[in-house]
Amino acid sequence: MLNNLTDHIKKFIDLSDTDIELINLAVAVKSVKKKAFLLQPDQSCKEIYFVSQGCLRLYFINKKLNEQITQFAIENWWLSDYYSLESGKPSNYYIQAVENSEIISINKNKLEELFKKVPRLERYFRIVQQRAFTAAQKRIEYIYSFSDEERYRNFSKRFPEFMQRIPQYMLASYLGFTPQFMSKIRAKKD
Amino acid sequence: MLNNLTDHIKKFIDLSDTDIELINLAVAVKSVKKKAFLLQPDQSCKEIYFVSQGCLRLYFINKKLNEQITQFAIENWWLSDYYSLESGKPSNYYIQAVENSEIISINKNKLEELFKKVPRLERYFRIVQQRAFTAAQKRIEYIYSFSDEERYRNFSKRFPEFMQRIPQYMLASYLGFTPQFMSKIRAKKD
């Protein structure tokens, strides 16, 4: 549903019918099956992804050869490897669908053209980026404030619905500890 | 020097002389003595800060009553508590000068007015926020990729000049470990 994107944008800026048409011409809608990849290491990232429906994860393989998830994206979130996108360098990351998902993508160059045609979109993305940055900061604050066990309990209190949607080992990875440790703390009390 | 700010902006977007005037009218320049505070907990954060000269740090007091630094800002970096800024809620953070510094501040409301007069600034801040987010992501990647010792060695290789500017205990705090542990790994080899 293309509307999911423009509806989201309308929460932050006004859009004329022409604006909406221009946006819809610039984007592409993809149905992505669970476990399918939108980005793999050594590809350079050319697009940003808006989750219209479903869930994506961003992860890399660390030195111990485990998957390390650094972000999830659910409905109304953007996801990309901005480092690769900006630098043009090959990514270290995978972007993979955690569920069957509907994704709206915009190519980097098309987005630049779109900014020229609809300059107010700069404002929308400024706000979106600021929020993403704020969330990343909060995450760093949490990492340094709480023990792994506390972060797990905290997360399960704050996002009980989301926990239903993903396997536990993915949450363990996102929180930065092993599935074994997660079992241990879950066994204590839940 | 007001020029430091407009010069930085000009790296990303074109500015007319009028734009520059409007920007300079909206901002305030402050000389900030080492250890002076720009923000303290329970105040709500009303401004964003651009470091024209010097160094700022953003930190909070964690549950163990230690200072936890989450960001530094040196020349040409912006710093703020965006969470407090956006929500209007009282901050949990201190923003403090690490060195005698020259800081250019913009009040939140003045910035909104300025965006109306110079809409291209939305683009500048979009790019700045995207880079800040990318840096925060990289930081999270590092936290989960490397041991504390590896992160220390990594940091000292990548930013030798910056390490000269700040006390070691601040770097230990930023990297998330104790000064004692830092002494230990420095003693091994340097």
Place this chain on the structure above:
DNA sequence: TGATTTTCTTAATCTTGATTCATTTTTTGA
């Protein structure tokens, strides 16, 4: 629906970095 793959659990041992407490070195400011 049964076989295979994926996910979760348990337990023993090991490691990294915290804690505590004391001392030394460096910086600052009156």
Place this chain on the structure above:
DNA sequence: TCAAAAAATGAATCAAGATTAAGAAAATCA
């Protein structure tokens, strides 16, 4: 310039969470 405060070091003990190695339970799919 010297006293006080701030910063860095050292060593002993401790704890959170990793690792390793099974095995059990759930989900998937042909």
